[in-house]
Amino acid sequence: MSKIGVPIEGFSDFSRQVAAEGAVLLKNDDHTLPLKPAEKVAVFGRIQYDYYRSGTGSGGSVNVLYTTNLIDSLLEDKTVTIDEEVLEAYQTFIKKQPFDDGGGAWAAEPWFQEEMPLMDTFVQQASERNDKAIIVIGRTAGEDQDNRAEKGSYYLTDKEDRMIRLVTTYFDRVVVVLNTSNIIDLSFVESYDPSSVIYTWHGGMEGGRAAVDVLVGHVTPSGKLPDTIAYQLTDYPSSQHFGSDVQNHYVEDIYVGYRYFETFCPDxxxxxxxxxxxxxxxxxxxxxxxxxxxxxxxxxxxxxxxxxxxxxxxxxxxxxxxxxxxxxxxxxxxxxxxxxxxxxxxxxxxxxxxxxxxxxxxxxxxxxxxxxxxxxxxxxxxxxxxxxxxxxxxxxxxxxxxxxxxxxxxxxxxxxxxxxxxxxxxxxxxxxxxxxxxxxxxxxxVPLRQQDINKRITDRLPEALSFKDTTYTLQDVLNKKITLDDFIRQLTDEDLAILVRGEGMVSPLVTPGTASAFGGVSDRLLSLGIPVGCTADGPSGIRMDSGEKATQVPIGTLLASTFNPDLIEALYRYEGKELIQNEIDLLLGPGINIHRHPLNGRNFEYFSEDPYLTGIMAIANVQGIRKEGAHAVAKHFACNSQEQSRNQVDAVVSERALREVYVKGFEMAVKEADLMGIMTAYNPVNGHFSASNYDLNTTILREDWGFRGIVMTDWWAHMNDPVNQGVPSRAHTDHMIRSQNDLYMVVNNYGAETNRAGDNTLKGLQEGTVTRGELQRSAKNICRVLLELPVMTRKQVFRDDSGLIPSQSGVVNHPLLTTQPLAVSNETITTFNVNETKAYRMYVTYTSTGDALSQSAMTIKLNDQVVATAQANGMNEIAIKQKLPKVTLEQGTYTLSFDVQKAGIYVKEMIFIPVD
CATH class of the missing domain: 2.60.40.10 (Immunoglobulins)
Structure with missing residues (x-):
């Protein structure tokens, strides 16, 4: 029986322990914390209910069995007595003003939730009934959505400010709990002088309980700040060079965070x-x-x-x-x-x-x-x-x-x-x-480039292996019957061009709803024993857009706040077990970019402003996953320091800052944890897009550090000429291969063999912009990693066939006609009749909203049984037809329905074609 979607026993409990250890206590006058047994406490702020477990985007999209919040966890714990009048007021307010998820679309969730207005008399009366007050402030941000220097993001809203002012006016002892993904403005500490301030960050699915463990003293806080908190946002040295759509000049150089403040302006x-x-x-x-x-x-x-x-x-x-x-x-x-x-x-x-x-x-x-x-x-x-x-x-x-x-x-x-x-x-x-x-x-x-990059590339072109028409399998390499070179020799140019393409998202060839399939994505490659590897989004838990459940762990900032690599390694051993159980080979994490500026929306996925702390945490993460048999993919290589215009803004940075700060964590993970996977960033670095940056992916990563793993693009990345820069395009896989970024992510499902992405690998071979030797080099990198992945030794089950779906009795509204599509929509529940039992190939036509990097997904159900998952990135509402798995339908009645996992995808029609 499949255990996909069954969380690992003990994982969530251990995650709770980690979340508690990462809480950072900033202020605690008069021993306000921990809360004492039988104390009466009033809890303010709607985030006590709508408690954030993670930031947004791919790093936070984990389907969980449950989640925890602060107020329910306090009530469950029973150490203190919670004021019922304040509790009921928030319950009533939230019913009228429910959580705003922005419609569930990619990057649509707002940074904050509308706060309940407070009146003086309400707060004053609460203070007369209680010993202490807790105020909960929440924020989120994430992929494609930077924070902003605005109220409701970095700054408090007017209602939040009034809440803190009123509560600190009437209560003598007030605890402010910061349930945020990034650091926010803390000027309220001077303005209103709360007794205690604590960052609980985003603690994953057990974050609410973990926060309570610290508040009531079951756990003594031991977290330390992984970032400097300055008085003003403009005090950060990168502030003048953050948020551009074209270029970011890294003027602060190596003086990031405390290195800047302690050197120049500690005040x-x-x-x-x-x-x-x-x-x-x-x-x-x-x-x-x-x-x-x-x-x-x-x-x-x-x-x-x-x-x-x-x-x-x-x-x-x-x-x-x-x-x-x-x-x-x-x-x-x-x-x-x-x-x-x-x-x-x-x-x-x-x-x-x-x-x-x-x-x-x-x-x-x-x-x-x-x-x-x-x-x-x-x-x-x-x-x-x-x-x-x-x-x-x-x-x-x-x-x-x-x-x-x-x-x-x-x-x-x-x-x-x-x-x-x-x-x-x-x-x-x-x-x-x-x-x-x-x-x-x-x-x-800043010292500028002196070397001739074209000469460097041409002088180091790998010699092509001569073609030899054999039928070796990759298992022959595993069993040491042949060398990897012997295996690679038999691959044709067409084979090689297919091998450097990944398929997804939500490929039916691998675990449902995951990020990609790569390796044996053609019949020919499969026949040569190349398995289909599976990647899944992370780093805070496994993302499966099929709706399958996984364990969501705390965000990267919280993990770094523990300053406890042994604890983090133990946490990611659990993650490794869950990866293996879900038949996933590579977790797309950890994220190890530097917190260059507090407004980067994706800081929550990353660890710290400090490269050494970042590297130590990355090593713990990678080793934990590896010890259970799976592997990690560190991202985003390199200098992904903002989400605004992330697929075009050029990081203009000195070589010293790059080596000492921005890629140091990657280097540590490669050299000390034998990291096997790296994902490049969307952005260019010094003019060359990360996915086609020769010095980044070859000179530094492989020749200098000795990296022996696989490099993949971020999903739907652009590449440009590694020598002359030029116009970037998703089609430039020739430039990608030349830089030794091995794998393009991703083409549409069932599209690698037919080159539905329209890449120019084979054209580049003809025109000399890439050589067969370079293609073989990337093929060896891919196969070398596949040989070490779990998929190489487990029985591979392809999910291209959903099997027999039993019919049901009911009213027939629509006959199933193979020559006429079913006209459907997301909101439609269509009932149709099947006259004889047959196998069918399913096709869905859909549109999606959002930009090119947004992601939407839905599951497709027949008689309430999931038979396929459809995913789309933004396509400006252009209709796309996608091939789906096969299904066998027996004579009788079927109900077709859709379950949207992430909003923005709109179905137009479904087709069922008989399979001979």
Whole structure:
């Protein structure tokens, strides 16, 4: 019996534990939290009911068996007494003003929900009945929908502002719970001085219960901020260069987040990176650091003692202050961290953080150190700071009470120039050191591209394997009877062109409702033993647009807030089990782009503003999934820092910032977790679209880092010429293959063999814009990964046939005529009659709204049994005919109906063609 759509036992409970550990307590005056047993509490804010579990878009579209909210979880917990009058008022309001999902269409859900108006007398009377108040503020954003510097997004609405003002006026102790995907404006903290403020983020399907676990003290908060919270949105250095439709100049360079604030303007920070309070207190005692005889490895030992009254965890953070040298450096840079176990009062634990010398290097993209295109260590003192946030640290020295000192600049690793910008701009650099230890902020020209990219590509063209007409199977490679080269030799040009196409979404060849099928997407490829691999959206749980259920876990920002990679690895081991049970080979996650700016709508899928924390969390995610047999696909490679115009805005960034910040997490996952899948971004990087960017996908990823996996495009991506840029198009698979992005996602179902996408791979072979050797190289990459995926050893079941659907008795409104389509619509329930039992191929014609990257889906039912799933991206209402699986209908009556999973798709007709 199939277990598809059956969540893994224990997964949701563990997810609840993780969600609680990621809550970040920012303020807690007078021990307002935790709530005490039998206290009377009034809960304000409609989000207590409409509690968000995730952001929007593909990263949040998980069908779950249930979800939890804050108020029901408080009532279920019974630690405190909830005010019934306030409760009933919100229940009445929500009935009249239900949750607005924007009609369920892609990127249509609003950032906020309309709040219930409050009157002074209502709040005042509630304060007389209760000991404390909770205010819940919620926000969402996501794919295709950035946040905005507007009320109801980054800023509070007028009604929310009035709610906080009134409640803090009449209640002495007020807790503000922030159920948000991104950080929001916190100026209300100064304006109204609530007693407690806590970010619970989006905690997945168990987020409501997890938040209550923290509020009532079942769990002591131990989360730390993965981002800096500044006083003003305009304080973030990327603010002037965010939201363009054409180009984003990364003027802040490596000075992202705390690296900027701690270096140039610490006074602009409300809550620093790494900050988070607890219900207990800790004493932190670092010892002198040690290093081995070669000075390649450092060890930092820290004892942590719980000096409070309740059990809790603390995170120790290690930062380096490098010499400014000629390159320029941030005041502090995170290079290590470790979290204690749960310590009881008076209990002590000794932590040891190990650090390699290479972690201290910087990349010289200008040659000012004398070592161009190299990882270097500049001469001078390296000061190490240990503490519990980027601000709360002490300098630690060696046993001689000295910092680590380098007498001369060292070249640690020679690389080669890759992906420098061609557009001139200036970047930040520290200038004169001020009396307070900060620096003047200067601007210097960014080094521009020097290498001949065309020469680089042509000099490194792979030699084609000579064709050999054999009938080997991929299983022969698995069984070591032949080499992978032997197998690839027998593939024709047509075979190769098909192999680099993925099909979807909701392909009937793989698990229903998932993102794509790739590999054996033609009869010929199947006959050669190439299986059909399955990918599914993530990273916060498996998305199946067929309506099948899965477990939704907390968002990436919350996961990073735990600062606990062991916990995250354990969580994604559960995810790996669920992938295997649902016959899914690759999860499209983790998302590991950098939180460059607070308004990026997709920040919730990503981890942090810091590349090291991002990389550690990515490693935990990838390893967890891999240990259960499935694999991860890290995304979006690279510089996906905004959703506005995401398929065209050019990230203009220095090579140093790219290597040290924006691709560092990918590098760590490749080198330390043997990552097998990467998805490129929609946007160009320095003029070349990510999906056809040679230096990104070949020079850096494969030649520099040694990546041996598969690179796929994001869905319906554009590519342009890897040398001359030119006009981008989805058809330019020749440019994609040349860059060593192996797989185009996606062509329509049943479209890979017939090239329904209209790509130019074969034309490129004829015209010389791609070679057979390059195609074979990508084919080897794809097959190499397939050999390691679960599909290679499991029995593959193709879902191209929904089997026999029993008839029913009833009134016949329409005879089934194969020469005449059934005229239907989403709202239509059509009853028709079948005169004799036959197998039929189904076809559906539909239109869809939204832009080209929007996604809509519906399931098609016969007699209430799902027989197919149809998916569409925005097509400007052009009618599309799609082939669906076969179905066998017996003599009798059938009812045809549709169940919309994501709005925006409109059915026009259905056709049933007899199958011989």
């Amino acid at each position: 602009k920070v409300r809550y620093p990176f790494g900050f988070g309070l607890s219900y207990t207190t800790f004493e932190v005692n670092p010892k002198p650091f040690q290093y081995d005889a070669t000075h390649q490895q450092f060890r930092f030992s820290v004892t942590v003692t719980n000096t409070g009254d309740v059990s809790g965890k603390e995170t120790i953070q290690l930062y380096v202050e490098s010499p400014q040298g000629t390159l320029g450096q941030p005041a502090k840079r995170l290079v290590g961290f470790m979290k204690t176990r749960l310590l009881a009062p008076d209990e002590t634990e000794t932590l040891e953080i190990k650090l390699s010398l290479h972690q201290l290097t910087s990349y010289d993209d200008s040659g000012v150190t004398g070592f161009l295109s190299s990882d270097v260590l500049e001469a001078g003192d390296y000061l190490f700071h240990i503490g519990t946030s980027v601000r709360d640290t002490d300098i630690v020295y060696d046993e001689n009470k000295q910092p680590y000192h380098l007498r001369q600049t060292i070249q640690v690793r020679q690389a080669e120039e890759a992906l420098k910008p061609v557009t001139p701009f200036k970047r930040m650099k520290p200038g004169k050191r001020r009396a307070d230890g900060t620096y003047d902020c200067l601007l210097e020209p």
